[in-house]
Amino acid sequence: MALVYRPAAEELTMLDYINDITNFLAVASERSFTRAAAKRGVSQSALSHSVRSLESRLGVRLLTRTTRSVAMTEAGERLMRSITPRLAEIEAELAAVSEMSEKVAGTIRITAIDHVVDGVVWPRLEGLLHRYPELKIEIGSEYRLVDIVADRYDIGIRWGDQVEKDMVAVRMTADxxxxxxxxxxxxxxxxxxxxxxxxxxxxxxxxxxxxxxxxxxxxxxxxxxxxxxxxxxxxxxxxxxxxxxxxxxxxxxxxxxxxxxxxxxxxxxxxxxxxxxxxxxPGLHAYYTSRRHPTRALTTVIDALREPVADGDVAAQ
Structure with missing residues (x-):
């Protein structure tokens, strides 16, 4: 099924178009307008309007909505498969340009299991927030094996045998x-x-x-x-x-x-x-995709995760 661009009555900028696509990808990933709206930091009605506008301009239905669930149509599946890696490439290029700055700035999103966050991750990272005021760290506690590319995380933290082979992995703890x-x-x-x-x-x-x-x-x-x-x-x-x-x-x-x-x-x-x-x-490993250029913020966070805390970090001993 070909996706045909159909201009709206009022031509949008490319930035608006990308924003609508990003909103669609958030809903497709979360399978929920409510969760996607919270993740994107927008209202649910604004998110729904954005996705409907994108569907109207493309001339196809991307999502099937019911009172209890959201599912992708065939066109939605195709758009998600084709657009996600391209957006990742754009982010990587923007990150590469940002790396030319000496600042440690921006948001690093991390996914890990709750007790790992509490006992290993947060003790190693909390000092960075005082040192780098323009750095933001967002940590999601999840037990499912997250696809960090699809769910737009910068770093995943899991046991060594759970890390996919195409990822760059850094050991954090002993077995x-x-x-x-x-x-x-x-x-x-x-x-x-x-x-x-x-x-x-x-x-x-x-x-x-x-x-x-x-x-x-x-x-x-x-x-x-x-x-x-x-x-x-x-x-x-x-x-x-x-x-x-x-x-x-x-x-x-x-x-x-x-x-x-x-x-x-x-x-x-x-x-x-x-x-x-x-x-x-196998010990805990922090991993990120090999397809992205590591920013200074990502490198700083990875370096902090690699170093064991002096006292109390039992898992690294």
């Missing part, structure tokens, strides 16, 4: 050991598990995966042999902080990164079990 933990009261009442089969008889605090919607199977290993434990339990969450809180309250066993539980283990609020079955995950 991260995992731990199975429970409260002393829970273990006193239900016993201490010794094997993955024992876990199936326990009340386990589970994680609902944002990507598939299924429950996370605990990835264990013994003497180099990996195995999965498809545990179940009464409490199911979509992030790790409530899982930790539930374990501390005696509601079951949790499988969490050791840096998150170690202070509570040392204080006696939690006990680690089955340590010989708990593997280490």
């Amino acid at each position: 991260q050991p995992m731990a199975i933990v429970g409260s002393p009261s829970y273990l006193a009442e239900h016993g201490v598990p010794r094997t993955p089969q024992d876990l199936l008889r326990h009340n386990c605090i589970t994680l609902r995966l944002a990507s598939s919607g299924g429950l996370y199977a605990w990835e264990l290993a013994h003497e180099g042999r990996p195995t999965e434990a498809k545990v179940t339990g009464q409490a199911i969450f979509t992030s790790v902080f409530p899982m930790l809180k539930a374990a501390l309250s005696g509601h079951g066993l949790a499988f969490l990164t050791k840096d998150l539980v170690l202070p509570h283990v040392r204080a006696g609020r939690l006990k680690q079990v089955m340590a010989e079955w708990c593997p280490s995950f």
Whole structure:
């Protein structure tokens, strides 16, 4: 289906045209006018008008709207596929020109998991805001594997085995050991598990995966042999902080990164079990697309993420 440009009664500037396309891409990415409007910092009505104006000028419907959802039409899918990399190229060229300035300025958007933001990312970056008043850092806490190009993030932060091969990746931490933990009261009442089969008889605090919607199977290993434990339990969450809180309250066993539980283990609020079955995950990596020219702001943020904080950064030790 060919996309034909049909001028409106009042000719718009190219900047207006690009703005409408960018608004469309935001709605297409978020599958929601409400979320896209918040992301773009405009009203929902203004965003809807912008997209309708673009559809009118092109002479095709780009989005199918219902009361509950937004989906792309065939024309919308084509426009998104063709325009997204071209806008990325424009941004890269603008960034290259901006790099000629000595200023560390602009907005760097980062996506990471909540406890990684809290324990690793923010401690390394907060000092930059005092040092560079014209730098802005926006951090999104998401558990799904984000496409940083499509969702217009500058940096993604994930475990090493989750980083795509075409990305430029910088290691932030050493490999991260995992731990199975429970409260002393829970273990006193239900016993201490010794094997993955024992876990199936326990009340386990589970994680609902944002990507598939299924429950996370605990990835264990013994003497180099990996195995999965498809545990179940009464409490199911979509992030790790409530899982930790539930374990501390005696509601079951949790499988969490050791840096998150170690202070509570040392204080006696939690006990680690089955340590010989708990593997280490590849360390955290900050990554960005190899197709863009790194700005001075991006380089500054990456350099800060690469350096471990002197005290308290357990994950990097």
